[in-house]
Amino acid sequence: MPGMPTDGGGAMVPFSGEPGQASPAPPPVRHIRHCVAPPISRVFISWSSGNLLQVACLRQPSSEGRGGVEEVGGRVVEVNLGAGGCGGVEVDEEIDAAEIRRIEYGSVPAFALLQSRKNALTEAAAMSHAPSLSEHAEWWQYVLEYSKTIGNLLGNPDSPPAFTLEDPKTILKVGEKPTSLRAAWELLEMFFVDKQLQGWLPECLVDWLDDFDSLLSKESTVYSNLSSFQKKLIKLQIVEDDPDYWNGLAAALSVGWLDIVFSLYFHQTENGLVEAVAVLVSTMPRMRPDLPSGKLGQCCKTRPDFIKVLYKTEVSYLYLQAWEKWRGQVNKLECSAFWIQCGHRKTRDGLKKLLHILMGNVKELTAATSHWLELFVSHFLYIRPFTVGFEGMHHLAQKCIELKPSSGTNGLTDLLVGILSENPEVVLAECTNNFGPWFVTHAMELLTADNDYADMMLHEERPKFGGISIEELHRIVYAQVLCSHSLTWQVSFCLKSCNFGHLIRVCEQTLEICRLYELENVSTNIMKISGIYHWKHGRKGDGVYWFQQAHDKVRLDRIAQQLFERIGKSVTDDSFKQWEGLLELLGSDIGSAGGLEFLHRYVFLPANSCLFMAFGFTFFPITFWYRDFKRSLQQAQEGRTGEAARQTAEFLIQVELLNCKPKPLLNVAETTLLLNKLQELSLAKLHPDFSSNHLPSHALNTVRLALASNLARAILEE
Amino acid sequence: MADNPSFRRHPHPFSIDLVRWLPSSATSPSDRLLAAAVHDPSVASSYIHLLPLADPSSPLASLPLPSRATALRCSPSALAATTSTGSLHLAPSSSFDAGAAVAVSGGAGFHVGPVRGLDCGGEEWVTAGEDGRVHVIGGGGDGRVVARRVWDGKGMAGYEAAKWASPAEFATGGAGCGVQWWDQRKGDAPVTQCSGIWGHGLVTGMVHSIDIHPSRKHICVVGGSSGTIFAWDLRWPQQPIPLSGIGLHGIVQPVCESEVWEVLFDTYTQSSDIISSTSARILPVMICSEDGILAVVEQGDERPLELLAEPCAINSFDIDTQNPSDVVCALEWESIGVLTRGRDAMAEE
Incomplete structure (x- = not known):
């Protein structure tokens, strides 16, 4: 039976591993300090907000008191089940939870904008039988805009630090620390969204590696080699004597970090050969439309309209020409006689090595680079600058992995291989495994931007997932992650079950979500729950208030009953003052839902006669009061029973209030009639059969006096 | 939703529940200070942070609170906060540290549950809680603070807001009870009250915030549920004046449709109708809401001036009394927003 503690070992529920698994990992055990003396009869467990679990431990209520010692009957303990946030393994290491939340918040407007644009385009397409979404001219630009916004959110590796001291010994740039999320996002943007980049993918990868090389591996990358050499550089006197200097130069050159090559170059003694190599490096043709300032090389200078019209052929042709010419110059230098004149052997060998890299010597490139991805990029720079097809790139990647098997894999390289293999399933799986639910949910938009197969794969309804698509599945997973944290739960696009452990304005927030999504019945339920919560806690x-908002007639009626039973029991001025707020609520003319209307049912109960007196006139809407009064007056006029007269008098107990009004409430005839009835009543009181303790004689006297003064004013008025 | 160039967001690693300007003698605008009530659910801790305006991300000092702050106010001499467990914490502005702070702990002797109504009126503070209790807290003469219970509604009415009008008078508001006016010279009970005027055809709603202009003490401006903003003039207590939610012809789009969390008279915005701005006219009012609107509304003006339309709720805001062009707000998504209104923008109007 669940909830019953077993005696052995203190375990609540026996844990058994999944069937078929040999040795299940032991479940994490948490100890709870509940300070409730045994025996505990019941344990309730429920989820609170975020990752909080509420555990209530209750004792059996003891029938006899234990000599005045107050024992704790039970206690509710909150258990925080670890930090929430992104589930990504790699992500957690470098970004803390607050940063992830910042990304989650920041991505909402861009995501919402893209979704609304998508809906608008889809609607327009449906109206005019226009082509599908991915064929829309603007669509990929919308996605690109979205991608850039999200990318900026993930950190900007190009942003310069606040202060830069120009230190000649600093060769590596100091910027914002690159993140895997940003690196992965840029890869997807480059390959799936940005159509302008399609001709320049190899150079894009060069730039990408420049920004994110440090993320590829902790031990062996060009970046790590250069940063360890940078430490050494400070102590070196004559750099060209150190083999690490030439290795560093070769490494930087092989991955195309020409600016670093140049900053290293300034450390050595000038000679003709050094200068000649420098010129060749700086005039290297680059297969790209432009170069950011500070970068070296010669880009293809074409007129802008060229790129659009004759993009494939003309640009390639121009580039090819420049490349052939430059290669010719490199070869010429290689064969020149200057090498014999160069006396410094290490300089000569080093420069030769650089020259061989420029000439695309596979052996030198493999030696200079550390990671397969670096080797891959160096191929584009120096061996096959024209390889742009995915298939070719994929083959090359496989070859590089074979050449540098030790570099291992990580999320980014796996993602790149997945992209090159042109397999959206693999890409999606890599994103899911490495970068967490936030990334997958937002990256799916990039995958489908211009890829019909991915679009179909993500949007196809899957019976295996209960009829939802893969896209929806990932969104639900992300929504669950958001819901599991008390600060982000309202971000979740899917409204999931909310709980009410912490009613710190949670109710209003939830209602706001209901309002936006037109979930009226959900909001009514929330209001009811909120009403019960407040009522239970004595508010x-x-x-x-919340019952009224929810139009919960049943509960309001129950409350009304309680209210009147209580008032019937004891009436003091002070206790009624406390009811003021409630009466104000109930007194408002709210229509069918719990106004003072229910009072009509109680009005003629003897216990309530004093109600009016105690509440005072002001708390009752005049219309309500007066209507009932008139009805009762009518009955009195018809004069059927002494009972009617008594009821009238009960009403009249508060006719003192007649005095408050500047105008008389009753005309002369009515007042005379009432005075007569009052006389009858006071006579009836003398009768031994009359039983009513609700009409004290002083009250009757007050009524008589008030009626008299009303009569006087009524006569004056007439 | 175009980003205003004069609006800056400062992300924090925890929830910012409330934010206020600290009255300061700083001559340079960048030396000004902010007070923010923050809450970190991962470690269930709550603080008041003292933040420099120049860099609101790094607190200068912080005061721990026993639970989440529900109200935060600054007076020239002290900073006060109330919490969701009914306690009041007063820190002198001269020395902002845990040692110098005085606290009135929550419980049967003070408040039980959240206290959202808090205001400073000269020497005394007023608190009004969801438990229906109203207290006036003053100095006991020997450095202690003494809380006097003005009223105990025993939960029959719950208060959400409190605001002093004069050293003797204050207004409270809450669920169902509308707005109530208290005059300490006339005893410990509300003098008069107003159930308010609510949007969406509702007859009742919840008051979240009240403000009273120092120069027009007979007018309360009230913000509450369902996007309601109305003014209550004590001279005509039965006729609250709608400022939003209900247009003159009943079809005007309200400024917002969700909870109006805070209202403040905006001393910076000039009334659009200066000639007729007699004492009967309600001065411009700034509001913040659950649906992310920060706007200035004016009586009879059908087009409110929308300052911000954020994708997340704006929980709290404050106008700098010394530089009323500057507004600070607490955004739901763990950040503080600082809005600077330019002089040029105002000249155009």
Whole structure:
């Protein structure tokens, strides 16, 4: 039976591993300090907000008191089940939870904008039988805009630090620390979204590696080699004597970091050969439309309209020409006689090595680079600058992995291989495994931007997932992650079950979500729950307020009954003052849902006669009061029973209030009639059979006096 | 939703529940200070942070609170906060540290549950809680603070807001009870009250915030549920004046449709109708809302001036009394927003 503690070992529920698994990992055990003395009869467990679990431990209520010693009957303990946030393994290491939340918040507007644009385009397409979404001219630009916004959110590796001291010994740039999320996002943007980049993919990868090389591996990358050499550089006197200097130069050159090559170059003694190599490096043709300032090389200078029209052929042709010419110059230098004149052997060998890299010597490139991805990029720079097809790139990647098997894999390289293999399933799986639910949810938009197969794969309804698509599945997973944290739960696009452990304005927030999504019945339920919560905690006014908002007639009626039973029991001025707020609520003319209308049912109960007196006139809407009064007056006029007269008098107990009004409430005839009835009543009181303790004689006297003064004013008025 | 160039967001690693300007003698605008009530659910801790305006991300000092802050106010001499467990914490502005702070702990003797109504009126503070209790807190003469219970509604009415009008008078508001006016010279009970005027055809709603202009003490401006903003003039207590939610012809789009969390008279915005701005006219009012709107509304003006339309809720805001062009707000998504209104923008109007 669940909830019953077993005696052995203190385990609540026996844990058994999944069937078929040999040795299940032991479940994490948490100890709870509940300070409730045994025996505990019941344990309740429920989810609170975020990752909080509420555990209530209750004792059996003991029938006899234990000599005045107050024992704790039970206690509710909150258990925080670890930090929430992104589930990505790699992500957690470098970004803390607050940073992830910042990304989650920041991505909402861009995501929402893209979705609304998508809906608008889809609607327009449906109206005019226009081509599908991915064929829309603007669509990929919308996605690109979205991608750039999200990319900026993930950190900007190009942003310069606040202060830069120009230190000649600093060769590596100091910027914002690159993140895997940003690196992965840029890869997807480059290959799936940005159509302008399609001709320049190899050079894009060069730039990408420049920004994110440090993320590829902790031990062996060009970046790590250069940063360890940078430490050494400070102590070196004559750099060209050190083999690490030439290795560093070769490494930087092989991955195309020409600016670093140049900053290293300034450290050595000038000679003709050094200068000649420098010129060749700086005039290297680059297969790209432009170069950011500070970068070296010669880009293809074409007129802008060229790129659009004759993009494939003309640009390639121009580039090819420049490349052939430059290669010719490199070869010429290689064969020149200057090498014999160069006396410094290490300089000569080093420069030869650089020259061989420029000439695309596979052996030198493999030696200079550390990671297969670096080798891959160096191929584009120096061996096959024209390889742009995915298939060719994929083959090359496989070859590089074979050449540098030790470099290992990580999320980014796996993602790149997945992209090159042109397999959206693999890409999606790599994203899911490495970068967490936030990334997958937002990256799916990039995958489908211009890829019909991915679009179909993600949007196809899958019976295996209960009829939802893969896209929806990932969104639900992401929504669950958001819901599991108390600060982000309202971000979740899917409204999931909310809980009410912490009613710190949670109710209003939830109602706001309901309002936006037109979930009226959900919001009514939430209001009811909120009403019960407040009522249970003694905040009766708030409780009634929420019941009224929810139009919960049943509960309001129950409350009304309680209210009147209580008032019937004891009436003091002070206790009624406390009811003021509640009466104000109930007194408002709210229509069918819990106004004072229910009072009509109680009005003629003897216990309530004093109600009016105690509440005072002001708390009752005049219309309500007067209508009932008139009805009762009518009955009195018809004069059928002494009972009617008594009821009238009960009403009249508060006719003192007649005095408050500047105008008489009753005309002369009515007042005379009432005075007569009052006389009858006071006579009836003398009768031994009359039983009513609700009409004290002083009250009758007050009524008589008030009626008399009303009569006087009524006569004056007439 | 175009980003205003004069609006800056400062992300924090925890929830910012409330934010206020600290009254300061700083001559340079960048030396000004902010007070923010923050809450970190991962470690269930709550603080008041003292933040420099120049860099609101790094607190200068912080005061721990026993639970999440529900109200935060600054007076020239002290900073006060109330919490969701009914306690009040007063820190002198001269020395902002845990040692110098005085606290009135929550419980049967003070408040039980959240206290959202808090205001400073000269020497005394007023608190009004969801438990229906109203307290006036003053100095006991020997450095202690003494809380006097003005009223105990025993939960029959719950208060959400409190605001002093004069050293003797204050207004409270909450669920169902509308707005109530208290005059300490006339005893410990509300003098008069107003159930308010609510949007969406509702007859009742919840008051979240009240403000009273120092020069027009007979007018309360009230913000509450369902996008309601109305003014209550004590001279005509039965006729609250709608400022939003209900247009003159009943079809005007309200400024916002969700909870109006805070209202403040905006001393910076000039009334659009200066000639007729008699004492009967309600001065411009700034509001913040659950649906992310920060706007200035004016009586009879059908087009409110929308300052911000954020994708997340704006929980709290404050106008700098010394530089009323500057507004600071607490955004739901763990950040503080600082809005600077330019002089040029105002000249155009």
